[in-house]
Amino acid sequence: xxxxxxxxxxxxxxxxxxxxxxxxxxxxxxxxxxxxxxxxxxxxxxxxxxxxxxxxxxxxxxxxxxxxxxxxxxxxxxxxxxxxxxxxxxxxxxxxxxxxxxxxxxxxxxxxxxx
Numbered sequence: 258x259x260x261x262x263x264x265x266x267x268x269x270x271x272x273x274x275x276x277x278x279x280x281x282x283x284x285x286x287x288x289x290x291x292x293x294x295x296x297x298x299x300x301x302x303x304x305x306x307x308x309x310x311x312x313x314x315x316x317x318x319x320x321x322x323x324x325x326x327x328x329x330x331x332x333x334x335x336x337x338x339x340x341x342x343x344x345x346x347x348x349x350x351x352x353x354x355x356x357x358x359x360x361x362x363x364x365x366x367x368x369x370x371x372x
Contacts, residue, residue, distance in 0.1 A: 260325060260326065261324070261325065261326045261327075261356065261359050261360055261363055262282075262323050262324060262325065262326075262360075262363060263323040263325045264323075266323040267323045270323075279364055281322060282322065282324075282360070282363075282364045283364050285318060285319065285322045285324060285360075286357065286360045286361050286364060288318060289315060289318070289319060289324070289327055289357050289360065290357055292311050292312075292314060292315040292318075293315070293350075293353060293354055293357055295307075295308075295311040296308050296311045296312055296315070296334065296350065296353075297350060297354075299311060299338075300334075300338065300343075300346050300347075300350060303341070303343065305338045305339065305341050308334075308335075308338040309335055309338050309339055312331050312332075312334055312335040312338060313335065315327065315328075315331045316328050316331040316332055316335065319331065324360060326356045326359070326360075327353065327356050327357060327360060330349060330352050330353040330356050331353060333349045333352075334346060334349045334350055334353055337349060
């Protein structure tokens with residue numbers, strides 16, 4: 258698994274403005290939490306199309322914000338959901354939830370000086 262955040266990408270965008278960066282990442286993390294809840298509910302109902310729509314939104318948002326791990330895990334879950342592979346979804350979804358929690362722990366303590 259890759260790192261949680263692509264610090265080099267974020268430094269290119271934000272320079273040393275960690276206040277704005279942390280604000281953006283807080284919004285992304287909150288939006289990701291909401292999307293993951295939608296994804297979990299859709300997967301529990303085996304509503305694969307609904308899950309894929311929410312996953313597509315999650316992947317795009319996270320990739321654009323440098324949240325690499327969430328984007329990659331979202332892609333894994335999306336592939337399983339698109340094929341209705343329920344056995345593959347549960348463990349990947351658990352990893353997705355854990356990655357969202359790790360993102361929250363990184364917000365506020367970021368330094369782009371070493372990126």
